[in-house]
Amino acid sequence: MDITRPPRPSPDDDASTDQVVRVRGLRKSYGDRVVVDDVDLDVHRGEVLGIIGTNGAGKTTTVEILQGLRRADAGEVRVLGLDPARDADRLRPLLGSQLQSSRLPDRMRVDEALHLFSGPRADGGETLLDRFGLAHRRGSAFGSMSGGEQQRLFLVLALLNRPRLVVLDELTQGLDPAARREVWAAVSRLRSDGTTVLLVTHELAEAEALCDRVVAMRDGRVLDAGTPAELVDRHAGRAEITFTLPAGRPAEQLAEVRALPGVQQVRRTGDRLAVEGERAAIAHVGRWLVGAGRVPADLRVVVPDLESALLGLLGGVERTAA
Numbered sequence: 500m501d502i503t504r505p506p507r508p509s510p511d512d513d514a515s516t517d518q519v520v521r522v523r524g525l526r527k528s529y530g531d532r533v534v535v536d537d538v539d540l541d542v543h544r545g546e547v548l549g550i551i552g553t554n555g556a557g558k559t560t561t562v563e564i565l566q567g568l569r570r571a572d573a574g575e576v577r578v579l580g581l582d583p584a585r586d587a588d589r590l591r592p593l594l595g596s597q598l599q600s601s602r603l604p605d606r607m608r609v610d611e612a613l614h615l616f617s618g619p620r621a622d623g624g625e626t627l628l629d630r631f632g633l634a635h636r637r638g639s640a641f642g643s644m645s646g647g648e649q650q651r652l653f654l655v656l657a658l659l660n661r662p663r664l665v666v667l668d669e670l671t672q673g674l675d676p677a678a679r680r681e682v683w684a685a686v687s688r689l690r691s692d693g694t695t696v697l698l699v700t701h702e703l704a705e706a707e708a709l710c711d712r713v714v715a716m717r718d719g720r721v722l723d724a725g726t727p728a729e730l731v732d733r734h735a736g737r738a739e740i741t742f743t744l745p746a747g748r749p750a751e752q753l754a755e756v757r758a759l760p761g762v763q764q765v766r767r768t769g770d771r772l773a774v775e776g777e778r779a780a781i782a783h784v785g786r787w788l789v790g791a792g793r794v795p796a797d798l799r800v801v802v803p804d805l806e807s808a809l810l811g812l813l814g815g816v817e818r819t820a821a
C-alpha cells in the first residue's frame with residue numbers, strides 16, 4: 500500500500516484561472532505544537548472538495564486560515580487570488596461560510612436572519628428559501644426549527660451574498676439520518692449548480708456522496724488526496740462476496756470462480772464460498788452466478804468504501820511508523 504505524499508504541483512499550476520484555492524507549505528502551531536504541517540491544497544472552480552481525517556488533524560484550522568480567521572505561521576495561501584491574512588476585507592464578501600459552531604439567537608426569525616446577513620451582493624433570499632424547502636418557515640423563530648432546517652438555513656445564509664467559494668464545516672454533525680439526507684440533497688444541488696465548495700466532514704458517506712475530490716489529513720499532514728473512488732482503490736480493503744454455490748460440481752465451480760477477473764482469494768466452507776478481490780470482481784462474480792442459472796438467496800456483498808479507505812490509510816501510516 501502506497502501512502503506516500505502525492506506529488507507537489509509545480510508553481511506554474513497557479514496560471515490556471517480555475518484555481519479558487521491554492522495553498523503550499525502551510526504551517527500553523529499553537530505554542531510549540533504544530534497542528535498544520537506543510538499542507539498543500541488546491542480547490543478548482545466548480546468542484547466540491549472534502550477534507551476528511553482524524554479528530555484534531557488540523558482541518559478546521561486550515562479552513563479558518565483560508566477564510567482569514569486565523570493567521571498561518573508559514574506557507575503560501577491564495578483564495579480567489581487574494582491573501583486572506585492581508586486582504587481579509589476584500590475576501591470576506593466573496594466567501595460564504597457555515598462554521599462548525601454556527602448558531603443564531605433562538606428568537607431570531609428566518610426573515611430577520613436573511614435581512615441581517617444580506618450584504619451588498621445579496622440576491623435571491625426568497626428563492627434560496629424556496630430552493631432549500633424553507634419558504635414556509637420564513638416567519639419562524641430559529642429555535643423552533645428542526646436541526647435539519649437550521650442547517651439548511653445556514654446554507655441559505657452562506658449562499659445569500661452570491662459567494663465564489665462556500666466553506667462548510669461539519670454541516671451535518673448531530674443530525675439524525677433523515678435530516679442528514681435533507682442537507683446532503685441541498686449540498687448536492689449546490690454541486691450540480693457548479694458552486695465551488697470546501698467541505699470539512701467526519702461523515703465519510705457524506706464525503707463519498709458529495710465530493711469530487713477528498714483530502715485525507717492526520718496530525719496536521721495530508722496523507723493522500725484524490726477522488727473518493729481513487730482513495731478507495733488505493734487504500735480500502737478488498738470487496739467480499741459470499742454465497743452458497745448453485746447446484747452443480749463444486750470443484751469445477753470453485754476453479755471457475757478463482758479464474759474470474761479481479762478475484763484474489765476464494766475460501767470454501769462446505770458449499771459456501773467467500774470470494775475476496777478488487778471491486779471489479781463483484782461484477783464478474785455476479786455475471787458468473789447469473790450464468791450458473793440461479794442467484795443464491797444468501798448472496799452478500801461487502802463493497803469497500805471511503806471509510807475503509809481512511810481506515811486503511813491510517814493503518815498504513817501506523818505500520819510505516821512502526
Ligand SMILES: Nc1ncnc2c1ncn2[C@@H]1O[C@H](COP(=O)(O)OP(=O)(O)OP(=O)(O)O)[C@@H](O)[C@H]1O
Pocket residue numbers: 529534552553554555556557558559560561
Ligand atoms: N486556539 C487553539 N489553541 C490551542 N490549540 C488549538 C486551538 N485551536 C485548535 N487547537 C488544537 O489544534 C489541533 C487541530 O485542531 P482543528 O480544530 O484544526 O482540528 P480538526 O481536524 O478540525 O479536528 P476535529 O475534527 O476534531 O474538529 C487540535 O489538537 C486542537 O485541539
